Amino acid sequence: MIAEIGHFALVLALGVALIQMVVPMMGAQRHDAAMMAVARPAALMQFALILVAFTALLWAFLTSDFSVSLVAENSHSTKPLIYKISGVWGNHEGSMVLWVAILALYGALVALFGNNLPDALRARVLSVQASVGVAFLLFILLTSNPFLRLDPAPFEGRGLNPLLQDPGLAFHPPFLYAGYVGLSMAFSFACAALIEGRLDASWARWVRPWTLAAWIALTLGIAMGSWWAYYTLGWGGFWFWDPVENASLMPWIIATALLHSAIVVEKRDALKSWTVLLAIFAFSLSLIGTFLVRSGVLTSVHAFAVDPARGVFILGILVIFIGGGLGLYAYRAPALKAGGLFAPISREGALLLNNLLLAAACVAVFIGTLYPLFLDAIGGPKITVGPPFFNLTFVPITLPLLCMVPLGPMLSWKRADVLAAAQRLMAAAGLAFVAGLIVLGFWHKGPWLAPLGMMLAAWLVFGAFSEIAYRLRLFRIPLRESLGKAWHLPRAAWGGALAHAGLGIVLAGIVGMTAWRIEVVTALKTGESTQVGDTVLTLEKVGLREGPNYEATTGIVKVEQDGRFVAYMLPEKRNFPVEKQEKNEAAIRTNFMSDLYVVLGENNGQGAWTIRAYRNYLAPWIWIGGVIMAFGGVISLSDRRYRVGAPLRARKLRLNAQPAE
Amino acid sequence: MTRKQRRATFIITGLAILALAVGLVLNAMRDNIVFFYSPSDIVEKGLEPGRQIRLGGLVEQGSVEHAGPATVTFTVTDLQNSLQVSYTGILPDLFREGQGVVAEGKLQEDGSFIASNVLAKHDEKYMPPEVAEALKKSGNWTGEGAEKKHSETYGQGSYP
Numbered sequence: 141m142i143a144e145i146g147h148f149a150l151v152l153a154l155g156v157a158l159i160q161m162v163v164p165m166m167g168a169q170r171h172d173a174a175m176m177a178v179a180r181p182a183a184l185m186q187f188a189l190i191l192v193a194f195t196a197l198l199w200a201f202l203t204s205d206f207s208v209s210l211v212a213e214n215s216h217s218t219k220p221l222i223y224k225i226s227g228v229w230g231n232h233e234g235s236m237v238l239w240v241a242i243l244a245l246y247g248a249l250v251a252l253f254g255n256n257l258p259d260a261l262r263a264r265v266l267s268v269q270a271s272v273g274v275a276f277l278l279f280i281l282l283t284s285n286p287f288l289r290l291d292p293a294p295f296e297g298r299g300l301n302p303l304l305q306d307p308g309l310a311f312h313p314p315f316l317y318a319g320y321v322g323l324s325m326a327f328s329f330a331c332a333a334l335i336e337g338r339l340d341a342s343w344a345r346w347v348r349p350w351t352l353a354a355w356i357a358l359t360l361g362i363a364m365g366s367w368w369a370y371y372t373l374g375w376g377g378f379w380f381w382d383p384v385e386n387a388s389l390m391p392w393i394i395a396t397a398l399l400h401s402a403i404v405v406e407k408r409d410a411l412k413s414w415t416v417l418l419a420i421f422a423f424s425l426s427l428i429g430t431f432l433v434r435s436g437v438l439t440s441v442h443a444f445a446v447d448p449a450r451g452v453f454i455l456g457i458l459v460i461f462i463g464g465g466l467g468l469y470a471y472r473a474p475a476l477k478a479g480g481l482f483a484p485i486s487r488e489g490a491l492l493l494n495n496l497l498l499a500a501a502c503v504a505v506f507i508g509t510l511y512p513l514f515l516d517a518i519g520g521p522k523i524t525v526g527p528p529f530f531n532l533t534f535v536p537i538t539l540p541l542l543c544m545v546p547l548g549p550m551l552s553w554k555r556a557d558v559l560a561a562a563q564r565l566m567a568a569a570g571l572a573f574v575a576g577l578i579v580l581g582f583w584h585k586g587p588w589l590a591p592l593g594m595m596l597a598a599w600l601v602f603g604a605f606s607e608i609a610y611r612l613r614l615f616r617i618p619l620r621e622s623l624g625k626a627w628h629l630p631r632a633a634w635g636g637a638l639a640h641a642g643l644g645i646v647l648a649g650i651v652g653m654t655a656w657r658i659e660v661v662t663a664l665k666t667g668e669s670t671q672v673g674d675t676v677l678t679l680e681k682v683g684l685r686e687g688p689n690y691e692a693t694t695g696i697v698k699v700e701q702d703g704r705f706v707a708y709m710l711p712e713k714r715n716f717p718v719e720k721q722e723k724n725e726a727a728i729r730t731n732f733m734s735d736l737y738v739v740l741g742e743n744n745g746q747g748a749w750t751i752r753a754y755r756n757y758l759a760p761w762i763w764i765g766g767v768i769m770a771f772g773g774v775i776s777l778s779d780r781r782y783r784v785g786a787p788l789r790a791r792k793l794r795l796n797a798q799p800a801e
Numbered sequence: 802m803t804r805k806q807r808r809a810t811f812i813i814t815g816l817a818i819l820a821l822a823v824g825l826v827l828n829a830m831r832d833n834i835v836f837f838y839s840p841s842d843i844v845e846k847g848l849e850p851g852r853q854i855r856l857g858g859l860v861e862q863g864s865v866e867h868a869g870p871a872t873v874t875f876t877v878t879d880l881q882n883s884l885q886v887s888y889t890g891i892l893p894d895l896f897r898e899g900q901g902v903v904a905e906g907k908l909q910e911d912g913s914f915i916a917s918n919v920l921a922k923h924d925e926k927y928m929p930p931e932v933a934e935a936l937k938k939s940g941n942w943t944g945e946g947a948e949k950k951h952s953e954t955y956g957q958g959s960y961p
Contacts, residue, residue, distance in 0.1 A: 374891065484810045496815055500822035507826050512834075522837035524855055524905075532829040537822060661890045663870035713894075722894040741891035744867040751871075752891045 143208050146196025147287040150237075153189035153244070154277040156182055160247075160270035164263035168335075176263035180251040183266050186273060187241075187248035194228075194241045197286055201228050207293035210234060210286050216299040216718050218689045226310035227300050232434065232450075233286035235313060239430070240276045242314075242321045246350070247273070250325070257346060264332035265325075272324050275457045283450045299718035302690070308368035316361030316388055320426040322354025323391055326398060327423035330416045331465060334472040339412050344405035347419070349777055351402065355395045356773040362388050363766030374724040374739045376754045378653065378762055381530045383438050386509040387429030390502050394422040397498040400491045408488055408553060409479030414495070416473065420465040425502075427458050437513060483555040490548035490556075497541040504533035542596055542647065545640050546603020550610065564610050568602035575602075586655045593651035600644025604637040635776025642772055645765030652734075652758025663748035673755045675736060676700040680708075682740075682749060690714040692725070695740040695749060699729065711740040711751075735759045835905065840882040843908065850908040856884065856916075857903045865898055877904060877914075888916040896921040 160182035167175025197210075201224050206212040214231045215224060229235040247269045254262050280286070303309070329347040333339040365385065370378045379385060398418040404411040432438055435451030482488040508525045515523060546568060550561035576595030583590065609615070611629055612622040662670045664679040671677070678698040685692040694712040698705070709727035716723065729736045734757045741750025837855040838848065848854070856877055864876035864885075872889045875898075886904045896902060896919065906916035 481804070481807070484807060484814070492811065493814065496818045500818050503819075503822050504826055508829075511830075524835040524837065525833070526835055528833040529829045532833060533822070533825040536825055661871045724891070724894055739891055741871070744870070744873075746867065748870065750891050 142196050142199050143205070143287040143289065146193040146200075147285065149189045149192040149196065150277060150281060150287075153186050153193065153240075154274065154281065156186045156189060157270045157273040157277060160186060161267050161274055163267075165267040165335075168260040168263045168267070171260075173259065176259050179263045179266040182270070183244070183247040183251035186270070187244035190237075190241045190244045194237055197234060197237055198225065198228050200287075201225065204297065206295070206297050207289055207291070208286075209288045209290045212290055212294050212297045214300050215297040216689065217296060218718070219300060219305070220688050222307065222310055223300055223305045226304070226313075229313045229317075230300050230304045233280070233284045235317075236276065236280050236284055236434070237286055238314065239317055239321060240273060240280065242317050243269070243273055243276065243324060246322060246325050261329075261332055261336060261343075261346075264335055265328045268328040268331045269324060272328075272461065275460070279450075279453050279457065283453050296718075299689075299716065302714065302716045302719055302721050302723040303372060305689075305716075306368060306372055308364055308371070312361055312364045312368060315357050315364060319354050319356075319358025319361050319395075320388075320391060320429060322350060322357055323395060323419075323423045323426045325350035325354065326395075326419040327461075327465065330419035331468055334416060334468045337472055337475045339405075339416065339476050341406050341409055344402045344415070345781065348399065348402045348406065351395060351398055351419075351422075352773055352777050355392070355399055356770045356777070358388065358392045358395060359766060359770040359773065362392060363763050363770070366766075367763045370759070371726055371728055372723075374726050374752070376657070376659075376726075376735075376737045376756055376759075378650075378759070381508070381525075381527050383509050383513075384433055386505050387432045390505055390509075391422055391425040391429060393498050393502040393505070394418055394425055397495045397502075398422050401495050404488050404491050405479075408482065410482060410488055411492065411495075412479060413469075413473040413476050414492075416476070417469060418495070420462075420469060424458075424462040424465065427454075427461060431455060431458055432509075480554070482553070485551070485558055486556045487548065487551045487553045490544065490551050493544065494541060494548065497537055501534055501537045501541075504537060505530070508533065539596075542600065542643070545600055545643065546606065549607045549636065549640075565603060565606055568599060568606040571602045572596075572599035583656055590651055590655035593655070594648060597644045597648035597651060600647060601641045604641035604644070607640075608634070608637050630781065631779040632776045632781065635772045635774070635779070638772030638775060639769045640772075642765045642768030642770075645761050645768060647765075649758045649761030649763075649765055653756050653762065656757040658755040660753045661750070663744050663746075663750050665748045668748075670751065670753070672736065672753045674701060675706075675755065677709075677738065677751070677753055679749060679751065685712065687714060689718065690716045690723075693740070695738075695751075697727065697738055697751075699736065709736070709738050711738045713740055713742070730760050732760050732764075733758065837903075839879045840877055840884045841879050843884060844882040848908055850910050853905070853907055855903055855905045856886065856914055857901070858883070860896070860898050860900060860902050862898050877902060884912075884914050886914045886916050886919075888919050890919075892919055893921045 160179060164176050164179035164182075167173070167178065199205075200208045200211050201215055202221075204211065204215060204217045204224070206215075210231060210233050211227075214234075215227045219227070223230075227234070229238040247266055250257075250262065250266060250269070254265075257265070326347055329343065329350070333343055362385075365388065366378045369380065369385075370376065398415065401411050401415045401418055405415050431451070431454045435454050437451055480488075508529050512523050512525055515521060546565055547558075547561055550564050551558070572595050575598035576591045579594040580591040608629075611633060612625045614622045658673045660670055660672050664670060666679055666681055669676050669678040676699075678700070680696040680698050682693060682695045685694045692712040692714045694710050697709045697711065699707050699709055707729060709729055711727040712725045714723045714725055715721075724739055727738045734755055737754040737756055739752040741752060743749055835853050835855055837857060838846075840856065840858055842848070843856070858877040858879040861876040861878045861883060864874075866874050868874045868887060869889070871891075872887060873892060874885060874887045876883045876885050878884075886906070888904065888906075900921065903920040904914065904916035905918040905920065906914055908914055
């Protein structure tokens, strides 16, 4: 019964979404306030209905209702509670329900908190947003119904893939989707502005918080996914340049570019049509990511050709929205009036260069991800494009960008003096140089590029400090006054500096991990030892352990440093009887400067166990830096300019200035 | 600077960056893509040793042996031809005799294959697409739609 209610709620949501798509848009075109007013209750209603459907599905999973086919295939009564919950989105159908639920949530948030938007713009935004909802609700109802029943119902479910039974991965999809789908807001605002034919600084002020929110979620989602890959897959790598990862990286890159270009629109009324184009591309890449992951095309182009219903449907959605968005852009963008002029060397120029380099980096990732699929589809040879390709393309494009990050915020708007900006960064450059030398002193054995990489990382961090110091006039005016200024400095400035510093920390982590990692692969009998750098590992014992829904072969590994006992580590191999799968669980011991990472392999038949151990220098910094970047985003999001005051004032101005249409 | 010059500066910068990106991509395409081969491809085409490739097929029953403390050798077959692979390290969780496997590494002068990476995937029903393809080509494909399950686990990972 509950499942049928869920199904019915989805159908009703589709109906509401259709109304929300058509009526407000017509209202906006005809200046009919009553029709435009439909948008808000419809958006709230659509969200409520999808929430009902989502809850029904959640209920089916929580109560292990195996008469629902999806539950039977992806759950099991002995599974811990958290994985019953995450099982809802640990499969195709459920994850699409989560997708539309988040989409509708964004719509509902605009309806609730969009008081400061002009009525016509809000109606159009919600209408475009609803059109995305219609497409995906149709997709769910026609090709991926999560509420299908099984008759007779099995007694027990088939369980969830053990790799997905992990706290890191349980919450990775919701964040990633919140990011993917959040970019639909930027898309809706872009389309609404194009239809309206008007785009000004206040538009940028409205669209930026939504993009920022999506960017924060995407940043956290990607960091979480990378962390999961690091500790689960037993390789100790943090990024594999896998198509699935690239699918989330591409929207992130373009969202980052969009955040920066929206500043130019907001402050200087320039780069407007470029910003709109980025907004369309950001969401297009989210859709492409959804297509790649959801259509099965990555697994095999041929599997896709055999069962094309879902893939072709998403491809259709892709073509309609990307084509529609770009078509609208081609048709209407010339109507956007060009705004403020600026010299090539200026803050605007730096932000534009940032955008161009980010776009180029995205192009490189795009080609590397889709070229093998393309070759396969046209019957060419089967190829894999791995890390070496991306190291030779993505890295050289982003390096100059990273070098320029501290410089950009020091340049003034319109026309800037590079020398003056460079002078303000002398301290940061000096400190970065010293940091590089110190690193060289400690780790002269590693590759010669590593100290340079650390220098760049330090340059980013100290550059971010310099920007804040410059804005506070630190050490130029009495400290008290500086602190007073600190209080009044816009939060967006703090947020930006924090995000740039976080980027530096991520970079340091990546450099440390790739340059200095120590890897040992050996076989140990119980009682035998091996050495990883200055650490001695002794395999004391191997035994069996019972988990909630698995059996584990656990190794007890004693860790000693300079002859002193440090800790025991417990790497294990888990055997999941229900799913008939094994999963390696690495033991990781971190001191925030480096990780000791131990994996237990199989018995080699001669009484010894294969052991793989790593010392990963600065590894935790990658994810700590990612979280700092996201936190910078949150600080920036809380800037009061994006809340009530400023937009309200802008609106009043607009109302006064509005010509009779 | 006149308006025209400004615009020219922006356009030239944009084109230069685009050219840079395209140049880097083309350069990387030349040497850094990894081709996939089945044992038959290697035997029949007489592949040059020393190039990084992916080799896919089934792990032959009874062929897995421990050759050193942490070194394993096994035979990859497409049921027409086969090739011996040697690998030092921990085999992936779902590495089994009789199941699909992809080994990434280099062909040696003596015709054996040293793998730097062994990829097997997380599902007893799943077969890496390349392996299925190789089996289909050699006429030994038995499963139908065996690839589908994998895409439903988020498509997580091309069997890293």
